[in-house]
Amino acid sequence: MDKLTIRDADVAGKRVLVRVDFNVPLADGKVQDDSRIRASIPTIVALVQAGAKVILASHLGRPNGKVTDSLRLRPVGQRLTELLRRNVPVTGDALGIGTEDALKRMRPGEIVLLENLRFHPEEEANDPGFAATLASYADIYVNDAFGTAHRAHASTVGIAKHLPAYAGLLMERELTMLSRLLESPERPFAAILGGAKVSGKIDVIDNLLTKVDLLVLGGGMANTFLLAQGKTIGKSLAEPDRVEDARRILATAEKNKVRVVLPVDVIVAKEVTRGTEYKTLLAEKIPASWHIVDLGKQSQELMVEALSNVKTVFWNGPLGVFEIPSFAHGTNAVARMLADRAEHGATVVIGGGDSVAAITRQGLASKMTHISTGGGASLEFLEGRELPGVQVLLDREPAQAKTPARKQATKKASTKPSTAKTSTSAKASKSATTAKPTKPAAKSATTAKPTKPSAKATPTKPAKTSAKTSASRK
Numbered sequence: 001m002d003k004l005t006i007r008d009a010d011v012a013g014k015r016v017l018v019r020v021d022f023n024v025p026l027a028d029g030k031v032q033d034d035s036r037i038r039a040s041i042p043t044i045v046a047l048v049q050a051g052a053k054v055i056l057a058s059h060l061g062r063p064n065g066k067v068t069d070s071l072r073l074r075p076v077g078q079r080l081t082e083l084l085r086r087n088v089p090v091t092g093d094a095l096g097i098g099t100e101d102a103l104k105r106m107r108p109g110e111i112v113l114l115e116n117l118r119f120h121p122e123e124e125a126n127d128p129g130f131a132a133t134l135a136s137y138a139d140i141y142v143n144d145a146f147g148t149a150h151r152a153h154a155s156t157v158g159i160a161k162h163l164p165a166y167a168g169l170l171m172e173r174e175l176t177m178l179s180r181l182l183e184s185p186e187r188p189f190a191a192i193l194g195g196a197k198v199s200g201k202i203d204v205i206d207n208l209l210t211k212v213d214l215l216v217l218g219g220g221m222a223n224t225f226l227l228a229q230g231k232t233i234g235k236s237l238a239e240p241d242r243v244e245d246a247r248r249i250l251a252t253a254e255k256n257k258v259r260v261v262l263p264v265d266v267i268v269a270k271e272v273t274r275g276t277e278y279k280t281l282l283a284e285k286i287p288a289s290w291h292i293v294d295l296g297k298q299s300q301e302l303m304v305e306a307l308s309n310v311k312t313v314f315w316n317g318p319l320g321v322f323e324i325p326s327f328a329h330g331t332n333a334v335a336r337m338l339a340d341r342a343e344h345g346a347t348v349v350i351g352g353g354d355s356v357a358a359i360t361r362q363g364l365a366s367k368m369t370h371i372s373t374g375g376g377a378s379l380e381f382l383e384g385r386e387l388p389g390v391q392v393l394l395d396r397e398p399a400q401a402k403t404p405a406r407k408q409a410t411k412k413a414s415t416k417p418s419t420a421k422t423s424t425s426a427k428a429s430k431s432a433t434t435a436k437p438t439k440p441a442a443k444s445a446t447t448a449k450p451t452k453p454s455a456k457a458t459p460t461k462p463a464k465t466s467a468k469t470s471a472s473r474k
């Protein structure tokens, strides 16, 4: 990865503000799914063990700039306290004298969680004053909130103007896994796209069409492709204004020799509700009063067969209305198949809140190679765009060959962590859940000091290079 990570930072005794993504589902004041909280633990533990004062900052839900009691981070703080077995107090507000005092009293190894950043409209507005205040709390900034990295907010972008900015271990893992898809996928490489709408996914399909060997389409979005093929789809969800895009995508796929698999038969329902009447029909002429809600058996078999030898898979979007168990069969069949592929060594990466929920519900999440914590962010990344929250992080010095006769000290410092990283990279965040992380963090603390000035001297170049890389692949 071409960004510096916390392994490159000297954090001992420093105040480190970590932007995490604790945007988790809550019900009755309890965290319903703590996977995002768990995913942040390797970074938190590594910082704590390296002797940092850890200030966590996150948003939760959409309070639209107003204090909203149901969106307070207290339940998250409680869950984190349980997971870390270490008290994590939540401040009453992200701003204010009380918060400043609490932060001043922090000692190395302590953790404080700031109250929901989005209680302040300045957060989403990327207000410079708000960013400066957040920055004043810390000496070092860490972004571990991959799921929010596609948003240019005060805590993801503005703050990095003021502080040396490093990637957290989760951010590193996400970027490593997703760039592997774009840069060096083992073939055959398949993308499976489903979900409700095609409109948000056209750019990602366009970019993936230059990379994949196989494109499997299902869910509501496939309906627009069926329309493009002149089929009738009854009352099914579709976007007639995207039919032209669908046609163009099918033509590009043919030109690029990408095999496209669309549903051949479907489950249709009278209503998109539990307990409604449903049956299987060929995906040709759906009568006017029916909705397509899932793949039929033949489609499932066709897709499972098409995917049977893939070595790399990216999946976003359920292949039916999986929230209703009778319409989850297509999604479940493909998930089982992918879990099996992953167990046989294929790289299976899944992104998207609902897709992940569907897989988690089946108990298959741990079998996959990587479950992205970012839905929108993973799609934007795979569109070939550099995410604003990633762009602002410090760049690793380019490889020695590219920087002849640069400052010796700088070069040494920046090559070390990168060598260390190649051997650990994807696994690093996993091992960090155990007690290991102290070592890399502590080690880099002694070696990586000169990165700060060096990184400042270089930021534009590598950033441009990587932007170009992705653009040129289009």
Ligand code: ADP
Residues within 6 Å of the ligand: 194, 195, 196, 197, 218, 219, 220, 221, 237, 292, 293, 294, 316, 317, 318, 319, 320, 321, 322, 323, 351, 352, 353, 354, 355, 356, 375
């Ligand atoms: P993700 O969150 O994984 O990115 P999306 O949000 O794009 O996925 O899509 C998920 C939604 O798509 C689910 O709520 C699911 O019910 C819906 N969906 C899937 N297939 C259909 C369909 N045939 N008709 C209507 N909605 C569908």
Ligand code: MG
Residues within 6 Å of the ligand: 352, 353, 354
């Ligand atoms: Mg969704």
